[in-house]
Amino acid sequence: MNWRTGMILCLLLAAGVTGWSVWRQYHPDQDVVLTSRPDYVLHDYEIVSLDKLGKESFTLRGPQLQRDPADKTMTLNTPHFEVPDRTGHYWNVDAKRGFVPAGGGQLQLTGEVIAISPPQSPPATRIETESLTLLLGEHHAQTSDAVTITQPGLTMRGIGMRADLDRQHVSLLSQVKARYVPQH
Known part of the structure; x- marks a missing residue:
């Protein structure tokens, strides 16, 4: 083999590597693209979810x-x-952030979570915590964090909570402290 044949082979190899490099730059792996951005984003949305019977x-x-x-x-x-109770009145639940795991059966709320009972279903109840998991199909909520529950004349604090939003039944799990001030 003479020097011209060797030079031509080196130039062909360099051209092939350069072409492949340019192609890779303009055609990144699909896996990299899919994991680096969401497949959809909703802005100013409203979603109404129905149960198996077609009820909200x-x-x-x-x-x-x-x-x-x-x-x-x-x-x-x-x-x-907005989570309806068994009488069709709504609990209002707000948070800074939410996360829905794959499968969508629950919602994890974090950051200044506030849940307010329906005004039509006394006693007026306000729940405050830093994290709350809503079990959506069951209308239940739970947390292992510190919780403050306020009702007229009553403030309760504790660690951990379970709530049945359908029946407005809330249980603090540990380190419970209550302060009762009679209403006149």
Whole structure:
């Protein structure tokens, strides 16, 4: 083999490597693209979810919802939930952030979570915590964080909570302290 044949082979190899490099730069792996951005984003949305019988399970509103295509999870910015109780009146639940795991049977709320009972169903109840998991099909809520529950004349604090929003039954799990001030 003479020097010209060697030079031509080196130039062909260099051209092939350069062409492949340019092609890769303009055609990134599909997996990299799919995991680096959501497959859809909703702005100023309202979602009404129905149960198996076609009855409203909850309504969700918010400024932004994003779905991750890789693990089928959703993140929510400042979500607002309306969860009906058995009489058709609504609990209002707000938080700074929300996360829906794959499967969608629950919602994890974090950051200044506030749940307010329906005004038509006394006693007026306000629940405040830093995190809350809503079990959507069951209308139950729970947390292992510190919780403050306020009703007219009564303030209760504790660690951990379980709530049946349908029946307006709330239980604090440990380190419970209550302050009762009679209403006149």
